Amino acid sequence: MERTKPYNRRDFLDGGMRMSLALGLGGVGGLLLSNSTGEDWVWQIDPFKCTQCGRCADECVLTPSAVKCVHAFDLCGYCDLCGGFFLPDANDLNTGAENQLCPTSAIERKYIEEPYFEYVVNEELCIGCSKCVKGCSSFGNGSLHLQIKHDLCKNCNVCAIARLCPSDAIARLPASEPYLVKGDFIESESTRSE
Amino acid sequence: MKQKAIYIFLSFLALAIGVMIVIDFNSTRNKKGKGNPYALDLEPFRTVDPALIHYKETRNILLKCDQPRAIFYDNNRLYIGADQYFQIVDLDGNQLLKVDLPDAPQCIYSAPGGSIFIAFRRHIAVFDQQGQHTETWEPLGDSAVITGLAMRDSTLFVADAGNRCIMRYSAADGKIQGIIEGKTSAADLHGFIVPSPEFDLAVNTDGELWVVNPGKHSFENYTDDGKLRTYWETSSPYIEGFTGCCNPAHLAILSDGSFVTSEQKLVRIKIHKPSGELVSVVAPPAKFVRDGKAPDITVSPEGIIYALDIDQKKVRIFEKKSGT
Numbered sequence: 001m002e003r004t005k006p007y008n009r010r011d012f013l014d015g016g017m018r019m020s021l022a023l024g025l026g027g028v029g030g031l032l033l034s035n036s037t038g039e040d041w042v043w044q045i046d047p048f049k050c051t052q053c054g055r056c057a058d059e060c061v062l063t064p065s066a067v068k069c070v071h072a073f074d075l076c077g078y079c080d081l082c083g084g085f086f087l088p089d090a091n092d093l094n095t096g097a098e099n100q101l102c103p104t105s106a107i108e109r110k111y112i113e114e115p116y117f118e119y120v121v122n123e124e125l126c127i128g129c130s131k132c133v134k135g136c137s138s139f140g141n142g143s144l145h146l147q148i149k150h151d152l153c154k155n156c157n158v159c160a161i162a163r164l165c166p167s168d169a170i171a172r173l174p175a176s177e178p179y180l181v182k183g184d185f186i187e188s189e190s191t192r193s194e
Numbered sequence: 195m196k197q198k199a200i201y202i203f204l205s206f207l208a209l210a211i212g213v214m215i216v217i218d219f220n221s222t223r224n225k226k227g228k229g230n231p232y233a234l235d236l237e238p239f240r241t242v243d244p245a246l247i248h249y250k251e252t253r254n255i256l257l258k259c260d261q262p263r264a265i266f267y268d269n270n271r272l273y274i275g276a277d278q279y280f281q282i283v284d285l286d287g288n289q290l291l292k293v294d295l296p297d298a299p300q301c302i303y304s305a306p307g308g309s310i311f312i313a314f315r316r317h318i319a320v321f322d323q324q325g326q327h328t329e330t331w332e333p334l335g336d337s338a339v340i341t342g343l344a345m346r347d348s349t350l351f352v353a354d355a356g357n358r359c360i361m362r363y364s365a366a367d368g369k370i371q372g373i374i375e376g377k378t379s380a381a382d383l384h385g386f387i388v389p390s391p392e393f394d395l396a397v398n399t400d401g402e403l404w405v406v407n408p409g410k411h412s413f414e415n416y417t418d419d420g421k422l423r424t425y426w427e428t429s430s431p432y433i434e435g436f437t438g439c440c441n442p443a444h445l446a447i448l449s450d451g452s453f454v455t456s457e458q459k460l461v462r463i464k465i466h467k468p469s470g471e472l473v474s475v476v477a478p479p480a481k482f483v484r485d486g487k488a489p490d491i492t493v494s495p496e497g498i499i500y501a502l503d504i505d506q507k508k509v510r511i512f513e514k515k516s517g518t
Contacts, residue, residue: 054230077389077439079409081429088239088431103232115384115409129232138236138459138485139431139438141390 040175043159047145047182049169052130052137056146059161060128066152067128067161069106069121072183075143078116083139084132085109085119101135103127123149143182150178239431239460240479246433248465248474248518249499251481255287255509261298265502265509267492268304272500272509275299280312280321287509293325303343303350305365311350313340318352318368331368334361342394342445346401349418353405355393358386360405362418374420376407384410392443392458392488398451398468406445411436413445413453413470426470433464434472443488449495456501458488463501463512476512477501 045056045067056067080093085107090099095109106125110118121144128146136144148170162170173180259276266273271290272283280299282291301313309328310321317333318340334340334354342353345365352361360374376386386393387409395405402423405414412427428435436442442455451468454476461482465473476499482489489501489510499512 052234054232057232077387077409079387079389079439081411081437081439083438088234088236088437101234115387131232131234134234138234141439 040155041172042148042150042155042175042178043153043162043170044148044173044178044180045146046169046171046180047142047147049167050130050133050146051167051169052134052146053166054129054131055164055166056161057127057129059164061154061156061160062152064126065128065161066149066154067146068123068126068149068152069128069130069132069144070147070181071119071121072143072145072181073118074183075141076119077141077143078112078118079140080115080117082109082117082119082136084136084144086135088135088139102132103129107132119144145182147179147181150175236460239437242433242462242475242478242480246472246475247478248515249476249512250515251477251510252513253511254503255283255511257507257509259507262502262504262507263299263490264302265490265492265500266302266304267494267500268306270494271304272492273302273304273310274502274509275302275312280310282323291325293321295319300340301343303345305345309365311343311345311365313343313352315339318350318363320368329368331363339391341391344395344397344403346397346403351395351397351403353393353395355388355391358388358393360395360403360416372419374403374405374416376405376414376416376420376422378422389439392440394443394445396445396447396453398447399449400451404445404447404453406442408440408443411441428470431460433462433475441488444491446491446493446499448493448497454491454493454499456488456491459485461486461488463489463491463499474518477510481510482506 057065060066085101086093086099087101092099097105104125104127106122108120108122110120112118130146133144133146136142159170257276262274262276264275270285274281274283278298279292279294280302281289283289295312297314299312300315303311310323312319312321316338318331319327320329321327335357337356338354339356340352341355344351348365350363350365352363354361361370362372362374363369364371386407389409392408393406395403397403403416405416407414410427411429412425414425415423417423429437431437436457438459441457443458444456446454448454452473453466454463455466456463460479462479463476465476467473483505487504489503492500497514501510501512503510
């Protein structure tokens with residue numbers, strides 16, 4: 001008759017360590033697999049929630065900020081009198097610095113044909129202060145808006161701007177669709193007259 | 195003695211930690227933070243000298259709808275388009291008629307004692323005063339966005355913001371009689387500039403057609419064959435002018451020929467002389483939701499101004515103050 005070997009404390013510890021090692025290796029392997037095949041997430045600004053508080057310029061870990069003004073050209077009126085380019089009480093409608101709203105002259109005004117002008121954001125100069133966004137929203141169609149540029153963004157675990165955004169306009173998006181760009185003419189319609 | 199010193203030290207440490215937590219909490223963690231060094235201050239443009247305000251709000255009519263859209267006054271009745279219906283109410287707000295529509299009405303116009311014209315996005319439908327549908331006119335093209343109606347005799351003028359033109363219809367049969375494109379040989383005018391769907395028109399008591407050119411902040415008077423007769427324009431963020439890419443958004447004309455204008459974003463209602471000078475303010479920006487939509491406006495022959503407040507969903511009635 002075969003005698004069963006008693007299951008002693010040494011065997012228990014030995015089995016437990018083997019099991020822990022297997023679970024640890026499996027967990028690390030699973031995590032690596034998940035990181036290599038799963039979708040990444042990135043931070044982005046919802047332009048319809050943004051209230052142009054100006055914090056994107058100063059609170060980003062980068063200097064200048066990874067937040068830049070972008071332009072929805074299909075929404076823009078190409079106006080001569082652009083609320084995003086000119087100070088509300090500008091002396092004249094020309095590119096003189098004293099007439100410009102942008103503190104860094106990051107918006108370039110290009111003549112197309114009388115009386116239409118194109119406004120292009122120079123990202124190297126833009127600091128993401130949203131002053132032009134406020135002007136465009138207050139006097140125009142709201143075609144200028146802020147976005148986090150992912151060629152610049154460090155994608156911090158906790159976005160320094162998102163933590164402070166007073167309107168909770170910054171949230172995670174799938175990296176496959178990293179931008180929330182304005183540009184639907186129909187949605188911007190307002191009411192009609194008699 | 196030594197133990198007492200340790201207690202004092204720990205007490206100070208706890209106090210210091212508490213103070214730091216409170217400072218941190220009040221500074222950034224509750225999203226208060228510091229002020230905006232890049233702020234664009236628009237308050238100077240929202241402030242209006244009270245001496246300029248010659249009207250007071252005497253009554254208002256609350257509307258039970260999600261999206262008010264258009265208003266028109268005729269013969270002691272208000273014609274209101276909202277959601278997917280139009281209704282006729284008396285001046286006390288009692289509903290006289292309500293008619294469901296297949297789509298959202300964009301503008302409304304009632305010919306005196308006759309037909310009611312409802313503009314949808316691309317076409318016009320005609321109803322009688324009992325709410326019976328009588329005609330649907332041929333739709334305009336895909337890019338059409340109808341934003342304004344006005345009438346003189348048997349001619350209905352239709353503002354099409356999408357195509358940036360005025361269509362001249364025969365009100366009797368809905369046939370197009372002509373198109374006004376606002377183009378002129380004058381060097382300083384370039385046709386209608388309509389950056390967004392805010393493009394209105396009105397006919398004064400002399401039968402003259404006035405069209406808002408919103409991109410130029412100008413008021414332009416055209417003959418029926420599309421020739422520019424005269425115009426005036428004034429651009430300014432201050433109360434005496436118009437600002438933004440598309441203002442004024444709505445227009446009505448008083449019996450003395452003065453223009454009643456309604457502006458969007460910096461929402462305000464004003465009266466300008468036929469020659470363009472500011473006469474008075476009907477409602478300053480403080481009366482409206484900040485960065486709101488321009489109220490549609492209509493006027494009675496007595497000079498009472500009815501404003502359809504889109505954001506607050508009510509008809510606001512403004513009458514001239516005595517002594518102004």
